[in-house]
Amino acid sequence: MVIAHRYRLEKPLGRGGMGVVWEALDTSLDRKVAVKGLLYPGMAPVTRAQWVSRARREAQAIARIEHQNVVAVHDVIEDGEQVWIVMELLNSRSLADLLSEQQQLTVPHTARIGLQVLRGLKAVHEAGVVHRDVKPHNILFRPDGRALLMDFGIATFEGAVQVTRTHELIGTAQYLAPELLGPAPDGSRAATAASDLWALGITLYEMVEGRRPFEGLTDLEVLVAVRESPVPPMKYAGPLSPLIEALLRKDPARRPDAAEAEQLLQAVTLDSLALDTAVGPGPGPGPVPGHAAGAGSGTD
Incomplete structure (x- = not known):
């Protein structure tokens, strides 16, 4: 065809x-x-x-x-x-593939990947777009190791046509911000840049700790944990801990914006440069077939 x-x-x-x-x-x-x-x-x-x-x-x-x-x-x-x-066309490995292989990443490695994703996310937000599905499956690595944010299948922006139902949850349960789990006074669950940054915080936690902070046997249990449970203490995050904790504040107004988060991540990257010089996704199997821009889970 x-x-x-x-x-x-x-x-x-x-x-x-x-x-x-x-x-x-x-x-x-x-x-x-x-x-x-x-x-x-x-x-x-x-x-x-x-x-x-x-x-x-x-x-x-x-x-x-x-x-x-x-x-x-x-x-x-x-x-x-x-x-x-x-x-x-991006026949490459995703961050989800990398975490499946290595379980968890070092602080320097996490900071460098996170910084690249954040810079992409910052450009997304400056364009007036909210991604709404930031997660390891939607982060790919180019052959040179550069991280790239993909799959805008449920993205939204000012003036976008409304095609979802009132009270409909949009996104992946483990990465949804708490403010998206209860309707605003007008009945909507408005996604914002702050909710994307929450999802980035979940991703950073998962990368450095080897597990997601909020889990459950069902999506409902996960959502209850997101809304009500504190962030589990981190064992391996070290200098990334303050940023992750800030990104995972329940109140979106208290989270750092992309510019502030970028400064904090860059500081960690520079401080740890001499400890770990890996730039890309690190050693491991070659490219994984079947990954292409827009081929994510498309959770609706």
């Missing part, structure tokens, strides 16, 4: 809540790309229209951002009721 007389779909790479990501050939430039298209078999027309709006919103969200630590969008194509998003 060829999209827009240019992109030839070759093989599926992953399936998420929004659709299927394909490896494709850009026949005009003779390069491999990732092409994400919707899945809506058997959907009612109204539901299909909502999904098209959400896909268009994803494309708009990513297209607003240009940063070395954020996935790049090459093209957006609308064909009838279908929306195709053409992105750079």
Whole structure:
């Protein structure tokens, strides 16, 4: 199948809540790309229209951002009721893969990866976008070891079309900020930059401690822990502890913003540079097939 007389779909790479990501050939430039298209078999027309709006919103969200630590969008194509998003192809390892292999990372390694993700997230927020699904599965490493934030399938921004129901939880339970678990006075659960930074705090905790701070046998148990339980004491975070604790404050108004968090992470990175010189995801198996921009879990 060829999209827009240019992109030839070759093989599926992953399936998420929004659709299927394909490896494709850009026949005009003779390069491999990732092409994400919707899945809506058997959907009612109204539901299909909502999904098209959400896909268009994803494309708009990513297209607003240009940063070395954020996935790049090459093209957006609308064909009838279908929306195709053409992105750079990233056959690489994710942070989730790395943690599965190594269980936990050193403080310097965590700080350097965290700093790169934070810089990408800062660019996302400066563009007026809220990612809403920051987690290890949505952080990839380029071959040179640079971390990159991907999968904007549930991102939102000012003026975005509302396609979710009132009181609907959007995101992954273990990384949801407590303010997203109870409706605001207008009935909404507004995601903000602060809720993205909470998710980054959970990710940093998981990287350096080898486990997530809030767990449970069910999503409900996890959500109760997020809202009511204090942050479990950290054994290995060392100089990262103050930042992680600050990012995981229950009150979003008391969390540091991206600029302050960046300063704190950079200080840890510089202080520990002589202790650990690893730059990328570290030694381990080669690239893991099947990872491409937009091929995350797509939790809705």
